[in-house]
Amino acid sequence: xxxxxxxxxxxxxxxxxxxxxxxxxxxxxxxxxxxxxxxxxxxxxxxxxxxxxxxxxxxxxxxxxxxxxxxxxxxxxxxxxxxxxxxxxxxxxxxxxxxxxxxxxxxxxxxxxxxxxxxxxxxxxxxxxxxxxxxxxxxxxxxxxxxxxxxxxxxxxxxxxxxxxxxxxxxxxxxxxxxxxxxxxxxxxxxxxxxxxxxxxxxxxxxxxxxxxxxxxxxxxxxxxxxxxxxxxxxxxxxxxxxxxxxxxxxxxxxxxxxxxxxxxxxxxxxxxxxxxxxxxxxxxxxxxxxxxxxxxxxxxxxxxxxxxxxxxxxxxxxxxxxxxxxxxxxxxxxxxxxxxxxxxxxxxxxxxxxxxxxxxxxxxxxxxxxxxxxxxxxxxxxxxxxxxxxxxxxxxxxxxxxxxxxxxxxxxxxxxxxxxxxxxxxxxxxxxxxxxxxxxxxxxxxxxxxxxxxxxxxxxxxxxxxxxxxxxxxxxxxxxxxxxxxxxxxxxxxxxxxxxxxxxxxxxxxxxxxxxxxxxxxxxxxxxxxxxxxxxxxxxx
Numbered sequence: 312x313x314x315x316x317x318x319x320x321x322x323x324x325x326x327x328x329x330x331x332x333x334x335x336x337x338x339x340x341x342x343x344x345x346x347x348x349x350x351x352x353x354x355x356x357x358x359x360x361x362x363x364x365x366x367x368x369x370x371x372x373x374x375x376x377x378x379x380x381x382x383x384x385x386x387x388x389x390x391x392x393x394x395x396x397x398x399x400x401x402x403x404x405x406x407x408x409x410x411x412x413x414x415x416x417x418x419x420x421x422x423x424x425x426x427x428x429x430x431x432x433x434x435x436x437x438x439x440x441x442x443x444x445x446x447x448x449x450x451x452x453x454x455x456x457x458x459x460x461x462x463x464x465x466x467x468x469x470x471x472x473x474x475x476x477x478x479x480x481x482x483x484x485x486x487x488x489x490x491x492x493x494x495x496x497x498x499x500x501x502x503x504x505x506x507x508x509x510x511x512x513x514x515x516x517x518x519x520x521x522x523x524x525x526x527x528x529x530x531x532x533x534x535x536x537x538x539x540x541x542x543x544x545x546x547x548x549x550x551x552x553x554x555x556x557x558x559x560x561x562x563x564x565x566x567x568x569x570x571x572x573x574x575x576x577x578x579x580x581x582x583x584x585x586x587x588x589x590x591x592x593x594x595x596x597x598x599x600x601x602x603x604x605x606x607x608x609x610x611x612x613x614x615x616x617x618x619x620x621x622x623x624x625x626x627x628x629x630x631x632x633x634x635x636x637x638x639x640x641x642x643x644x645x646x647x648x649x650x651x652x653x654x655x656x657x658x659x660x661x662x663x664x665x666x667x668x669x670x671x672x673x674x675x676x677x678x679x680x681x682x683x684x685x686x687x688x689x690x691x692x693x694x695x696x697x698x699x700x701x702x703x704x705x706x707x708x709x710x711x712x713x714x715x716x717x718x719x720x721x722x723x724x725x726x727x728x729x730x731x732x733x734x735x736x737x738x739x740x741x742x743x744x745x746x747x748x749x750x751x752x753x754x755x756x757x758x759x760x761x762x763x764x765x766x767x768x769x770x771x772x773x774x775x776x777x778x779x780x781x782x783x784x785x786x787x788x789x790x791x792x793x794x795x796x797x798x799x800x801x802x803x804x805x806x807x808x809x810x811x812x813x814x815x816x817x818x819x820x821x822x823x824x825x826x827x828x829x830x831x832x833x834x835x836x837x838x839x840x841x842x843x844x845x846x847x848x849x850x851x852x853x
Contacts, residue, residue, distance in 0.1 A: 316361060316577060320591035320608045323615050327353045327586075329836060330606050330617040331624060332593045332635075333781075335363025336822060337813035338624030339576040340406045340829025346583035347409055347847070348833060348840040350619060353585065355606065357592040357781060360570075361577055363624070364780055365822075367570030372664060372766040377710030379664035379767055382569045382717055383780075385822050386699035387534070387678060389554040391563040391572070392416040400471045400550050402818075402827035403572070409476070409847050410579030414571050416563035417704040422678035425756060427685060428523065432676070435560050444524060452521040459524075462517040463552055466506060469498040470549040475818070475827040477848055479834040480801055483841040487834070487848065509793040510548045511540040526685040531555075533689045534680075534697065535821045537655045537722040542792040550823055564677055564704040596621050596809065598640045603809035620808045620836045624829075627652050627815035628783035641805050652815065653796060656690075657726050657785035660719045660771030661750040665764040667702065667714040677703040681753050692723050696753045713766065718750050722787035726773045729785070734774055743770045788814035802832040810835050 317323075328350035331342045338354060339361065345352045360366040364384030371378060390401040393413040407414060424431040428447045436442040438456030445453045472494040477487045505513065514528060525540070532543035535551055554560055565571040577587055592609040605616035623630055627649045630636060638646050679698040687694045702714030709715050724746070732739050747770045754761050773785030791799055799817040802810045812832040818824040834844060 316587045316589055318359065318588070318590040320355065320588050320610050320613060323353055323355075323586065323588055323591070323608075323613065325614075326616040326618060327351045328617070328619045329353075329622060330355065330615055330620075331622045332596065332606060333363065333624030333813070334358075334361035334587060334589075335624050335813055335825065336365055336403070336572070336576070337816075337825035337829045337832075338363070338622065339573065339580065340403070340826045341622045341624070341812045341832040342585055342587075342829075343406055343410050343576050343579045344830055344833030345622075345836060346580050346585040348836070348843045350836060350840075351584060352580065353615065354580070354587045355591040355593050355608065355615075356587065356589045358779060359589055361587055361589060362570060362573035365569045365573055367568050367573075370662075370664065370767050370769065375710055375713065375766060377713075379710070379713070379715050380568050380570070380708045381662045381664075381715055381769075382699065382701065383771075385569055386701060386717060388416075388563045388565060388569075388572075388822065389561070390823075391565065392418055392561065395561065400474065401554070402475045402823050402830055405474065405476050405851065406826055406830065407575060407579075409850070410576075410583070412575040412579045414563075414575050415566045417566060418561040418563060419677055419704060420561055421676060422562070422680070423676035423757070425679055425681040427682065435556050435558070437556065438524075444521075448521045448523045452524050455517070455519045455521055456524060459514060459517040459519050460552070460556065462513060463549060465498055466513070466545060467549045467553045469495065469506060470546055472498055474848070474851060475830050476834075476844070476851060478831055479844070480803055480831075481835070481838060483838050483844070486841060487844050490848070506546040506549065507544055507793065507798060509541050510543045510545045512794075513545055513548075514540055522685070526682075526689070530680060530682065530689045530695065533695070534721055537787045537790060537820055538792060539689055542790075542795070544793040544819065547819060547821065547824065562677075564701055566705055566707065568701060568705070568708055593635060596623065596636050598637055598806055598809070601640065602807040617808065620810050622810045622812055622832050624813045625781070626783050626786070626788065626813065627811075628654065629781055630811070632783065636809075645805055648797065649800075653790040653792070654784055655787040655790040655820075656722050657724045657773035657776055657782075657787065658719050658722060658771065659724050659746050659750060660717065660775070661747050661754070662767070662769040662771070663716050663718075663754075663761065663765050664709060664767035665714055665716070665758075665761060666712060666766065667764065668712065669706070672700070672703050672714055675700055675703050675757070677701060679757055681756070690723060692725065693720070693749045695721055695723065696750065697721050698754065698757060716754075718754050719771075720750070724773055724785075726784040726786070729773045732774070734778070739774075743772055746772070788820045791819070802828065802835050
């Protein structure tokens with residue numbers, strides 16, 4: 312990372328148009344779009360680097376020259392490659408194209424599956440004749456898969472018909488979203504109502520009864536939203552299935568790791584005059600007479616004013632449980648409803664830098680999905696594991712003759728066992744060792760002698776998430792169940808000038824969704840953004 316991000320909050324000016332609290336992908340996308348729209352924007356981040364869960368980190372091993380660069384969070388991307396035409400429904404690509412920033416990617420088409428039924432290689436032909444489904448369950452499963460893909464076509468079209476970049480929640484929507492309404496209306500309005508319902512209902516209506524297919528869809532949903540198909544909204548799967556299975560679909564390995572995406576967003580903010588300040592904890596969001604007027608920083612108690620808006624990228628619990636806002640400025644029912652948002656579970660992580668030749672890496676997939684027993688459910692503890700080996704496609708992430716990997720449990724770790732344990736104690740170290748052992752055992756199914764090859768080992772826990780990412784209870788995010796709980800809220804709040812983005816807001820959890828929340832927050836700052844927003848939409852049409 313070679314950026315001009317400042318770690319000295321005293322460098323901040325006294326007044327901006329928009330102040331963003333937190334530099335996760337949602338906050339950075341909000342800041343990038345605000346800067347594009349002509350707002351003077353500043354982002355304040357507590358951590359030493361921007362990016363939130365996607366910031367990445369560097370480690371070195373004794374006796375080895377060079378850096379090991381690890382991804383801290385998301386590592387599975389599609390729709391980013393600047394050399395492949397984008398889908399207007401992918402919000403992160405929309406932002407990158409809008410700010411004219413490229414993320415160089417290696418494209419690939421397969422990843423590994425290690426399931427109770429055996430080992431397989433996943434490609435876009437997963438459900439086609441001769442694909443994994445047919446190999447496991449026979450031709451009837453492949454027929455049911457085709458029925459599901461057919462059933463999803465109008466829903467995918469509806470998602471694409473109304474780009475996130477067109478949405479706003481004021482009178483400006485008449486001209487921004489209004490121009491897409493004919494296309495949206497041309498899709499089936501009754502069908503479109505199902506976009507916010509649980510994806511499992513679509514699976515049912517498509518006649519999918521094959522147990523392996525339904526288990527696979529549960530796993531896909533869980534990796535995206537932290538919930539199985541019965542809790543994941545259909546709109547999210549409408550985007551994912553299209554990018555996984557449409558003809559010519561590829562996945563993207565960002566060169567330099569996931570932090571390359573953060574670098575691109577930061578460049579886009581800075582070239583439009585925006586500023587990013589790390590090690591700059593926001594103590595308070597200042598609210599006067601029912602309006603958010605700025606923030607007060609912990610260091611030096613400096614007050615930075617926001618003439619137009621303050622955008623919070625904090626989780627909803629961190630916003631209301633940390634004392635950063637005066638709760639009395641909000642209606643009681645608003646606060647209580649938001650505080651009662653169900654909390655998703657956390658993770659166990661294992662980051663390993665290890666010896667590997669290029670020949671050995673060429674025989675590995677960049678990703679593996681592992682499940683012990685389908686009968687326990689994908690959300691069961693120590694049952695599902697995700698493994699990323701970005702060095703399979705990118706030699707720049709580790710010194711010569713070495714590679715990096717990241718293996719983790721997908722939001723199945725219960726915070727309760729950790730909440731009374733003190734970091735740095737023998738009890739903590741022993742718990743880290745025992746809870747990471749399962750990850751080692753799964754990893755050895757892919758690289759049998761990995762423990763002997765390992766040169767760097769770092770274990771991440773729910774307390775790591777809580778400490779470094781400011782995540783309430785180390786959570787992946789809200790566990791909002793589609794069709795049961797209140798839906799993900801939009802960016803506005805009862806406090807004028809205070810907007811929200813991130814995974815506590817619509818569209819929800821996952822990289823594309825939080826990028827979309829940043830767009831929606833930026834579009835909600837004020838009506839004077841309508842003109843540049845329309846210019847952006849014209850470029851999307853082109």
